Amino acid sequence: MSKAYVFTRFGGPEVETFLDQDPPEPGPGQLLVAVRAAGVNPVDWKLRAGKRRPGSPPAEFPEVLGSEVAGVVEAVGSDVVGGAGVGDGSDFAVGDAVFGNPDTGGYAEYTLLPASLTAHKPAGLSFTEAAALPVAAATAYDGLRQLDLPTGATLLITGVGGGVGVAAAQLARHLGVRVVGTASEGKRAFVESLGAVHVPPGPGLADRVRAAAPGGRVDAVFDLVGGEDLVAAASLLPDPRGKLITAAAKETVAELGGAAVARARTREVLDAVARLAVDGVLRPQVTATYPLERAGEALRAVEDGHARGKVVIEVGA
Structure with missing residues (x-):
């Protein structure tokens, strides 16, 4: 079973809770990732409150919180390895360290990432630093x-x-x-x-x-x-x-x-910001970290508006 921090309906912090669930199965174009770190963003509590982008699919409760992660690939969809279906020739394989925007929420031990919005984590960045970049x-x-x-x-x-x-x-x-x-x-x-x-x-x-x-x-x-x-x-x-x-x-x-802001939402942007971070141009400025068991506290720190820089939830070893 996999632990995840979810919201069970639209509302305030009272609708948040932990659930144990089976790790999701990667579909076409997806990667199953063992999460090592998950960034916390204002968009997380806004989505929980029901503030969704126009055209977004209906919420399916319970919904896992979190919109950026870094972790290790555990399994790949049938059309991912070798770049098929991705369009740029990049490979993803089991064991790769990656970061990106999850399809199934980031405050969890396992999540699914779309290969098109996932990049390889440079060796010069920790998982915690990489999780602060995608959003x-x-x-x-x-x-x-x-x-x-x-x-x-x-x-x-x-x-x-x-x-x-x-x-x-x-x-x-x-x-x-x-x-x-x-x-x-x-x-x-x-x-x-x-x-x-x-x-x-x-x-x-x-x-x-x-x-x-x-x-x-x-x-x-x-x-x-x-x-x-x-x-x-x-x-x-x-x-x-x-x-x-x-x-x-x-x-x-x-x-x-x-x-x-016109978001590009491409792997090329993720690669670019990672290079800037490795080069020392962009410091992720992670000022607070929390274990998954304290995910609610991490989200409160951002929702209350008092956090400096980035707050990150550290999930796995």
Whole structure:
């Protein structure tokens, strides 16, 4: 039997529980992976609360929580080995260390990963570090490619202290982009360690950003919080088209003339962020780890909004 942390209906933390279940069987294009680590993200509790993407298939309860993992391949679907059905010639075999976005949830001892959204884990990354990449780092990478800012530009990142924000700040600095980031006062030192200028969120945000930004202006906004801070940030841009993106509030950003982050969701992006991590450009910034038995505490740390960087659940040896 395999242990998994699930939610049994839409709702709050009260709908979460542990279940013992048989490991899933890999179908065409899938890998059965023994999970070694699972990243924790805001999307996890949002899905539990019923906030699903338009067009998503209906939930089938119980549903395992978690959207990014790293682990070891235990079995492969019939059309995976040799690249058949994958399209890029990459092989996956039993025993391979991999990371990616699971089909069947990540807070579990075993899960299924689609081969198309799975990459080989570099030897230079631990399982814990690799599990922090498929959602947060990949979202940051996609967003910065979408903004396509020149060297010397200034980027405002709202909510810079979370997983996506810390990755975006590091990648932007690597590209020669100056970063101003909003985060609570308690995260000031952490934000500044990323090479970003810290600005507290809340009322008066636009004025504080103007005072902190070089030349009193920003060239683009990468929003990770939505709400009034997104509206205030948008007011800093003369023309938000192409320079205002969000990973938190798609409807609001559209009303403001911006766009949601266009996620590529490819193995190529996973390989790219892994290389950046191995090269030291991108530090996964895992600031807290929990065993699977404390998965609920790990999710609370992210859901409460106080976590710095990435929270990861460590599952297997």
